[in-house]
Amino acid sequence: MVKLLMIADDFTGALDTGVQFAKRGICTQIFTKQKLEDADVRPETEVLVVDTESRPMEKAEAYEAVHEIAAWAVRRGVRIIFKKTDSALRGNIGIELQAVADTDRDETVFFMPGHPTIGRITENGTHYIEGKLLQDSVFGADPFEPVKKSYIPDIIADQSEIPVRCLRREEPIEICGADNCRVAVCDVTCTEDIDRRLEELKAQGRLKLLAGCAALADRLVEIIPFHYAKRKMFQKTDSLYVACGSLNQITREQVEYAVKECGFACRHLTMEQKLCPAYYETPEGKAFIGEIVKLCETEKKIVVDTFDGEEDIHEYRMIHGIPQADVRFLISESHGHIVKEIVDRRMDVTILMTGGDTLMGYMKLIGCTQLEPVCEIEPGVVVSMLVWNGYRQQVISKSGGFGTEDIMGRIAQKIVK
Structure with a gap:
C-alpha cells in the first residue's frame, strides 16, 4: 500500500529523493509518466515517486502536471504528499507548491527547503548556498534557470x-492557519531543524502536505512506519562511461579534475554532435559512435562532455534556428544515441549521466518509463537499474550542480573492477 x-x-530529483527510501529496503517505484494506472503500482510499493518533468514548463502546464498526479493520489487514499523541490530552488517553485496545496485547502504545505549537509540552508525565509545568498551563488548564473532572488x-x-x-x-x-497561511517556509540551518519539525507535525496529526529536497526525504524515513526488506x-x-550533459560550471570543474x-579519457562533442541528433544517422555520426565504443573497450574511465562558450552556442543556434530552450x-x-549503442553491445559498463535531462533523454529514446533505485554511491549520487528489452543496465545519475x-574519481574507484 x-x-x-x-x-x-x-x-x-526523483532519483536522489526516492533512493533515500529504496536504500533502506523500502519498496519504491519511480515513474517518468504522469498518468498512472492502478495496475502500474505493485501491491508491496510504499513509496511512489513520479517525475513530472515540469521544471522547464510554463507555469500553467506545470500546475496541471503536479495537481493531476497529487489529486490522483488523494483519491486513492495516499495520506502524505511530498513535493520534491530543487535544493537551489530552480524551477516552478511557486506554482507547484500551490498545485499541492490545492489538493487540500484546509491544510498547510510545510516547506523545508534546506540541505544543511551540503551547505544549503534557509534562515528567516532566506536561502543560502555555502554562505552566499542564493542569487549570488553559481545558481544565480545558471545557463537555463538562473535564480535571481534569495x-x-x-x-x-x-x-x-x-x-x-x-x-x-x-x-x-x-x-x-490563524492567518490563512497555506505555505509555511520553515527555517533549516541543520538536520536537527528538520527532525524537530517532522516530530512536531506528526504529534499534531499534520504530517500531510510537505515540500523540500532530498534532505527532508532522508529524515522522513525515520518518521513514517515502513516495512523494510534486504x-x-x-x-x-x-x-565507467560518463555522459556529461550538464553545462554547469561545477560539472565542468569535475570533468577537468577527472x-x-x-x-579519464575524454572526448568533447562538437556543436553538430550535440545539437543535431540527426547527425547520428549519418555515416559520419555512425563512425563517431564506433570510435566511442572502441574507446569503451580499451579504457576503464571515459567522459564525453558538451562544454562550449556561451557565445559559440549562441552563434550556432542563430545560424541553425535553434531556440535556447x-x-x-x-x-x-545526442548523448542518448551514443549510450544506446554502448548498451546495445551488452558491454560490462556502468553509465554515469550528469544533469537530470540527460538520463531522461536516454529513457525517452528507448521508450522506458520506470527505473528501480538501488542505493547512493555518494551523497546525492544515485545508482539505479534500468530494465530494457530484458537487459538490466546499471546507471548512475548526478545533478549538474x-x-x-x-567526485567522478571517487565514483570510479568504487565502480570499476
Whole structure:
C-alpha cells in the first residue's frame, strides 16, 4: 500500500529523493509518466515517486502536471504528499507548491527547503548556498534557470499569490492557519531543524502536505512506519562511461579534475554532435559512435562532455534556428544515441549521466518509463537499474550542480573492477 507520494520536477530529483527510501529496503517505484494506472503500482510499493518533468514548463502546464498526479493520489487514499523541490530552488517553485496545496485547502504545505549537509540552508525565509545568498551563488548564473532572488516568499510570489508565512526555528506550527497561511517556509540551518519539525507535525496529526529536497526525504524515513526488506548494493563493472550533459560550471570543474587527476579519457562533442541528433544517422555520426565504443573497450574511465562558450552556442543556434530552450533537450538526445549503442553491445559498463535531462533523454529514446533505485554511491549520487528489452543496465545519475571536484574519481574507484 502506498503511504507516500513524491512529485519531482526532474529525473535527477526523483532519483536522489526516492533512493533515500529504496536504500533502506523500502519498496519504491519511480515513474517518468504522469498518468498512472492502478495496475502500474505493485501491491508491496510504499513509496511512489513520479517525475513530472515540469521544471522547464510554463507555469500553467506545470500546475496541471503536479495537481493531476497529487489529486490522483488523494483519491486513492495516499495520506502524505511530498513535493520534491530543487535544493537551489530552480524551477516552478511557486506554482507547484500551490498545485499541492490545492489538493487540500484546509491544510498547510510545510516547506523545508534546506540541505544543511551540503551547505544549503534557509534562515528567516532566506536561502543560502555555502554562505552566499542564493542569487549570488553559481545558481544565480545558471545557463537555463538562473535564480535571481534569495527570499523564498519572493520566489514563490513570482508565480503564485498563495499566502506564505516564514516559520522561524523557535515558532510553533500552530501559528500557521490563524492567518490563512497555506505555505509555511520553515527555517533549516541543520538536520536537527528538520527532525524537530517532522516530530512536531506528526504529534499534531499534520504530517500531510510537505515540500523540500532530498534532505527532508532522508529524515522522513525515520518518521513514517515502513516495512523494510534486504538492502541492495551497486555492482562493479569493467568500465565507467560518463555522459556529461550538464553545462554547469561545477560539472565542468569535475570533468577537468577527472581528466587531469584521475586518468579519464575524454572526448568533447562538437556543436553538430550535440545539437543535431540527426547527425547520428549519418555515416559520419555512425563512425563517431564506433570510435566511442572502441574507446569503451580499451579504457576503464571515459567522459564525453558538451562544454562550449556561451557565445559559440549562441552563434550556432542563430545560424541553425535553434531556440535556447531546446538546447538542453538536444544535448540529452545526442548523448542518448551514443549510450544506446554502448548498451546495445551488452558491454560490462556502468553509465554515469550528469544533469537530470540527460538520463531522461536516454529513457525517452528507448521508450522506458520506470527505473528501480538501488542505493547512493555518494551523497546525492544515485545508482539505479534500468530494465530494457530484458537487459538490466546499471546507471548512475548526478545533478549538474552537485558534488565536490573529485567526485567522478571517487565514483570510479568504487565502480570499476
